[in-house]
Amino acid sequence: MRIATVGFPRVTRAAPFVLMLLAMPVFGSDNTEGLDDCLASARELHEGLPIRWEVENGTGHGFEIEVVAIDGRVWKSQCLPASGKASIVGRGLGIQDYATMSARAKVAEQDARNTVRTYFPGRFIEMVFDLTWRGGAMYTYTVVTPDDRETTVEVDAASGRIVRSKSKAID
Amino acid sequence: MTKLSIAAVITALSTTIGSAYASEFTPEMDTALQTCIDTALRQHAGVVTQWEMDSRTSALIIKLDVVASDDLVWSMRCEGGAIVSDERKMGNKSYKMLSSRIKVPEVTARQTAVGEYPGTELTGMQYSLSWRGKPSFTYTFLTQDARQATVEVSGVTGKIDSTYSSRVD
Numbered sequence: 256m257r258i259a260t261v262g263f264p265r266v267t268r269a270a271p272f273v274l275m276l277l278a279m280p281v282f283g284s285d286n287t288e289g290l291d292d293c294l295a296s297a298r299e300l301h302e303g304l305p306i307r308w309e310v311e312n313g314t315g316h317g318f319e320i321e322v323v324a325i326d327g328r329v330w331k332s333q334c335l336p337a338s339g340k341a342s343i344v345g346r347g348l349g350i351q352d353y354a355t356m357s358a359r360a361k362v363a364e365q366d367a368r369n370t371v372r373t374y375f376p377g378r379f380i381e382m383v384f385d386l387t388w389r390g391g392a393m394y395t396y397t398v399v400t401p402d403d404r405e406t407t408v409e410v411d412a413a414s415g416r417i418v419r420s421k422s423k424a425i426d
Numbered sequence: 427m428t429k430l431s432i433a434a435v436i437t438a439l440s441t442t443i444g445s446a447y448a449s450e451f452t453p454e455m456d457t458a459l460q461t462c463i464d465t466a467l468r469q470h471a472g473v474v475t476q477w478e479m480d481s482r483t484s485a486l487i488i489k490l491d492v493v494a495s496d497d498l499v500w501s502m503r504c505e506g507g508a509i510v511s512d513e514r515k516m517g518n519k520s521y522k523m524l525s526s527r528i529k530v531p532e533v534t535a536r537q538t539a540v541g542e543y544p545g546t547e548l549t550g551m552q553y554s555l556s557w558r559g560k561p562s563f564t565y566t567f568l569t570q571d572a573r574q575a576t577v578e579v580s581g582v583t584g585k586i587d588s589t590y591s592s593r594v595d
Contacts, residue, residue, distance in 0.1 A: 402585060416571060422589040 285372060286310045286379045289336025291365060293318045297341040301330045304357045305364065306384045319344075323351045352386075359392035360384065362415035367394040370415060371408045375422075377401060384412065393418070399425070449481050451540055451548035460533065462488045462504035469502070469509055470494040473524045474532065478550040493519045524553070527561040530584035539565040539577040542586060546570060553581070562587060568594070 287310075294305050303324040311317040311333075318334045320341060329347030334340065364382065371379075377400040384394050392412035400406055406422035463474055472494035480487045488504040499515040532553065540548060547568040555561055561581030569575055575591035 404586060404589070406589070416593075417573065417591070418593050420573075420575075420589065420591045422586075424585065424587050 285377065287368070289334075289339055290318060292339030293320060293334035293336060293341055294364075296334060296339055297322050297330075297332045300332060300341055300343055301328075303330075303353060304360060304384070306351070306356065307382065309381045310379060321347060323353050323356060325353055327351050327353050356384070356386065356392065359386065359390070360412045361392075362394075362410075362412050364394060366415055367410040367412065368396070370410055370417060371396045371398065374417060375400065375406050375408055375420065377406065380405075449547050450545050451481075455479070455481060455486060455548075456536075458486050458507065459488060461507040462490065462509075463532075465507060465509055466490045466492055466500075466502050466504060469512060470498075470500045472500075472521055473528070473553070474551075475499075475519070475524065475553045476551065479548065481547065491515065493521050493524055495521050497521050523559075524555065524561075527555060527559065527581060528553075529561075529582045530580070532563060534584055535563040535579040535581065536565065538584060538586060539563070539567075539579050542577050542589060543567045543569060543575055546575070567591075 290308065294308065297305060297320040301322050301324040303322045305320055305322050306329070307319075307321040309319045311319055316335070318336070320332050320334060322330050322332070324330060327350040329349065329351055330343060331345050331347055332341040332343050334342070364384065368379070368382070375396075375398050377398040380397040380399060382394060382396050384392065386392055394410040394412055396408045396410070398406045398408060400422065403425045404422040405425050406420060408417060409419045410416070411418050459477070459479060463477070466474065470492045472492045474490055475493050476491040478489045485505050490502045490504060492500045492502065494500060497518040497520060499517065499519055501513055501515050502509050503511040532551070536548075536551065548565060549568055550566045552564045552566075553561070554564065563579045563581060565577045565579070567575040567577065569591065572593060572595050573591040574594045575589065577589050578587045579585070580587050
């Protein structure tokens with residue numbers, strides 16, 4: 256069986272395969288490609304603090320982002336990493352304390368994410384930013400490790416250090 | 427000059443504090459540990475159910491518990507590859523049950539656990555059966571960023587079942 260590219264110069268022959276590879280989702284990626292653009296875009300829609308993001312279906316095809324606006328309202332948006340443009344899908348219930356949350360998030364979420372990436376390489380699933388009962392702030396990440404363990408990692412938003420981690424094999 | 431001195435003192439202090447928290451588990455330590463385990467098993471043939479390692483002293487000190495084939499439990503202390511104390515512990519344990527359920531050698535499970543926390547201090551191991559009879563090796567580590575971590579490796583598959591870490595300070 257002959258394929259259509261036979262007879263073309265070598266570089267031209269390789270082009271369809273290269274394009275096919277580029278169009279495929281990146282295997283071995285940590286699901287956060289395009290996340291920073293999406294977070295920036297979500298903040299452009301409503302100025303505030305991202306308190307949660309989730310990789311939709313754990314596939315890396317899109318992100319669901321929640322931002323606490325300056326007035327305390329929670330806005331939910333969706334974003335495709337390829338476009339990097341977030342679009343609002345609705346408002347979350349209740350009002351959050353933006354002033355306290357933003358004041359206690361001394362370490363940038365991206366830096367906390369990098370710390371988690373160093374110690375727990377794998378696929379990111381979710382991040383939740385919240386205040387503890389003591390008033391400290393914590394980034395909680397969910398990561399699936401290459402050997403299929405769901406890992407929860409808590410990073411102190413004041414110091415940027417990992418406070419606790421827990422992992423369990425996915426049955 | 428004064429600023430330089432202060433910076434040097436701070437650097438020295440932080441290095442000291444860092445080393446007080448953790449010293450890396452090296453291949454040399456692994457060899458020393460294995461030598462101690464082999465020596466202990468020559469003394470009492472059985473299953474090693476627990477070991478603790480203190481690598482902060484000048485000589486590596488390892489404490490081991492062995493369940494012998496006659497179900498007696500022996501507690502040993504090993505220094506420099508030689509058993510320096512050997513005494514019987516209270517009670518008996520079922521050697522047959524403990525030995526028959528292990529499908530993965532402890533040394534393999536150890537390498538898997540060390541791979542989860544590379545460059546950290548390995549402080550101990552405990553071999554136990556769950557209430558369902560599932561064997562597992564639980565390793566304890568002290569990480570460079572002052573967390574105490576445990577890694578549970580399945581004695582059947584050799585894979586990591588669960589991990590946990592939390593800050594010690």
